[in-house]
Each structure stands twice: as C-alpha cells, then as structure tokens.
Amino acid sequence: MNCQEVMEYMQRELDGDLGEIESATLREHIRHCADCAAMYERLKRLSAELESLPKVTPPFSLVDAILPKLDEIDRANAAAASADAGTAGHAGVAGRVGAVGQAGAAGSAQAEPTEATRRRVSRFNLRMLGGVVAAGIVAGIFLVTYNQERLNDSLSGNSAGMSSASSASSSAESMLMMSFSADTADSFEVADQHGSLPNASMKFGPADDGAESGPATESTPGSAPGPAGQPAPADGGINAGEDAGNAATLTSGSDAAGADAGSGAGESGVPANDLPQNGEEAVGVADMGEEPAVGLGEGPLLGIAGFEEEPAADTIESVSPDGAWIAVFSGSRLIIRDRDGNTWFEGEEREGAVTALGWTEDGAFFRYELLLEDGSTAVFLVDPASGEETREQA
C-alpha cells in the first residue's frame, strides 16, 4: 500500500469510516512511515479543530424577525385569491361595477377570522387556479374567434390569420416550457389535493367565485366565458390574455401551467402589497380589478422567477477574475461563455466528478480536475478564447 492510498485511509479514519482491518493496515503503515505519521497528525489536529469550531447561534430569534413577513405572505396569498375573484368578475361581464361588487365580497372575506389560514391558502390557490384558467379560456376563446375573424377576413389565402395562429402557438410553446421548468412539486401538490382535471377546475373556479360575489354584484358567472371576449381586449389586455390563454388551453391535459399560474399569482405577493387593509377594500380591489391583464400576464412569470426551484447542486459556476468569462459545469460537462452569454467553449461529456477548478490569475485559462471512474484524476486546461482544451500531465 502506497502513501497515496494511505492518505485516503487517513481521511476516512477521521470520519469513522474505516473497518477494523483497514484501521490496522493504516496503523501498520504509519508505524513505518514518518511522513505519513506526520501527515496523519496534522489531519487529526485539523479535524479536531474543525469539530470544536464555535457553535454560533443567531444574536436574536430569526423566526420572530420574519413573523411579519410570514403574515404578509399569508395575506398575499389570501389577497391574490381575492384579486382573482375581482379579475374573474371583470373578465366576465360585470366590468367595473362587477369589480366593485366583488370588492365587497372580497373585503368581507378578508375580515373573516383567519384561523386555519394555510388551509384557506391552499383552497384559494385552487380557486385562483380556476380563475386564471377561466380567464385563460376567456382570452383563448377570444383569440380563437379573433383568429377566425381574421381568417374569414382574409379568405383569399392571405396568411395573416395563419401567421397569427402560428405565433400564438409558438408563444404557447414557450409557456409550456416555462411551466415545465417551474416547480413541479407545487403543481403536483395542487393536483394531488384536488385530484380534479383542469376542466373540472375551470368550471369550479368561476362557479365558486360567483357564489360568493353573486349577491353583491350584477354579474352572471355562469355566462362568463361567452360574453367575455369583449371586455378582455377592451382593456388592452390582449397580450397578457393571450399568454394566459395559451397556457391554459395548451396545457389543459397536464394542469401544470394552470397550477403555476395560480401559485405565481398567489405567491408573488404583488397584488397584496397594493391591497389596503381596512375601509378601502372596495377601492383597493376595484383598482386591482382594473388591472387583470397585469396580474394575469405576470402571474406565471413571477411565479417562476420568485420560486424557481433551487438549481441542481451539480451545476457549478466559476467567473474569471476579470469577469470576462463564466465557466459552468453541468455535471462534468464544461461550458464557457463570455459575459454576454455567448458560448466560446463546450467540453465533451466525461465520466467523472469535478474535484477542483479555477481560473488562472490573468483569467486567460480555466483549469479543472476530474476524478475519473477508475479513481485516477485528470487535469484539463481550457483556453476559452481559442476554444482549445488540453489535458495536462498529472
């Protein structure tokens, strides 16, 4: 057994990972090898020092410090749901009158005692999902009829309608992608809890809202999708409506986009900050009712931006000292980009784990080390400017 192998034994011994026979082998080697004995002493001392590092505690209670924020989050979720009620009413028939009417309902909902807040939050998310999906359908229907009109208008083979349709589907695709990159756990949660097909939620959403707001408003929730085509564009919300519509219609099989839109609007907290506490509910919610396009359009985006899942820990980034280059490892595959995001170097996929990396001081070369499957290590030097990679002699 050579000293290099003994080194691993020493390391594992520090972690209590050696079996009896291995321990004996280690002791035997150390007895005869002064260098290893010295190294082992140093490592043991280091390990003991690390073990006795101060067990620091926060200077004051962190939970107490964040309690106001947690309340705000709960309120934001609740308020976003209320905002959704306003949005649905608005996108439906009632317009401003409806929104104000809804505001009453939303206000009284807020004034309820807030026990079991979290349960309500999840319920709200569903309702919100329903609302967003409903608004999506509304916009989707509008889009379809709009396109048909365009198509009819351009009977002579004019491609305006077609291109409009294709741009719609391409933006739909991007929505779809976004929804996949979002937190799937949340989507699953919604699906698990309610187990309902998106179609069911779509019906459920507006109906539920209608039940609450019905007495206070003139709106007729049942007919929401029908006449809705008009108010949506009238507000200039075409783009936002389109996005929401695409998300809802194209992913109707999977629920994913709807759920994301829901949690996005719910957790982003944007509407909540605008929502006055007392007395002014009507105005506050009415204000939000006037901006359904903003809420809808940003919902999914904010949801993703604010709550992107922690990136996989096997993605390693290293910026060169001069900031000109960014080396990114995804697994053991290296990509080097410049600061504008242009890719200059793309390494091959190798079997192995990155164990060391760094830029040369002048930032011209990137060096990294792979621990290969066979236990050996390989060191590579990359010159991003030329896109060349050389393997150094170990």
Add this chain to the structure above:
Amino acid sequence: MVEPSLIRAAREGDREALITLLREIETHVYRTAYYLVGNEQDAMDAAQEALIRIYTKIGSYEEKAQFKTWVQRIVTNICIDKFRRSKPTVSIEEHEMVFEGRESVEGEVMAAYAAKDIRDAIDRLPEHHRAVVVLRYLQDFSYNEIADSLDLPLNTVKSYLFRARQQLQVLLRDYQKGGVRG
C-alpha cells in the same frame, strides 16, 4: 432532532406547528449560513430567507427525504446562489494535491491553529468544498446526508471533503509560517 409529528402537522397546514418547527431549526440554519457566507449580517439574511422559503415550501417536502437534509439543502443553495462573494477562493490545483508528507514535522509549531485562521481558511475554499466541510463538522452529517443535502454523488462528497481537509491543512500550515498565499 425534530419530532416527526411536528413536521407532519406543519405539512398538513398547522401554522402553529410550522412556526414551532422553524424555531427548532433556526439555529441549525443560521450556523450553516454563518460558516458558508462568513459574516454575521449576511448569515442572518440568508438564514431568514431560508426560513421563509421553508415556510412557503413545506408542502413540497416529501417524507422520504430526511427533514434535516431538506432544510440544509435549502440554506446551502441560498448561500451559494445569492450570497456568492466576489472574494477569490483558492483553486484546488494539481500541485497542491500531491502528497505533502515530505516536510518534516520537526520545527513545526504544534500549537492549536487560531480559530480565526480556520475560519479564514474555510472561507477560502471553493463553495462546494466549503459546504461539505460545514455540513460534516457543524451539522455532524454523514457522507450520505451530505450527499442528499448537496445533491452530489457520494464519491464526490468524499472527494470534496478529503481535498478540502488537505487544502485546509496546507493553508493553515502556511498561516503558521506567516506566509499567506494568494
């Protein structure tokens, strides 16, 4: 460690249970953050952000994972992503990896390393090496628990930990000799 029943209640929407749960883990969260970001202020910010994320994400915690590794995953990710410092870390280069047993122990001061020196040295490790060391020594995590927390393969965890210790040992010896390497 934390009562499973408390975790379950928190997951099922019991806000009081969730708050109690956060109180129980806040010190662990802070401790990791402190050693990862290297100063009290940023550690407070990172730990608070982690607790808020746990609060909002508790529903996505699945019981098949250990709660403590799930928590540590959240806090290490926040520290690594958001509190990434511009401070240069040592690159763990090839020449430092060669076996360093050649130097005689004689003449070396065997006094304990100053705690501050150790913290400085940890600070200079690359992020993931630092995270492995912190989880091993400040959270008493096993190789497997570290692998779960950092989403790294077991062999990578070992390799990071071993190299980090070698690196620390070199850095600290240099501190003792009075020379600080760039």
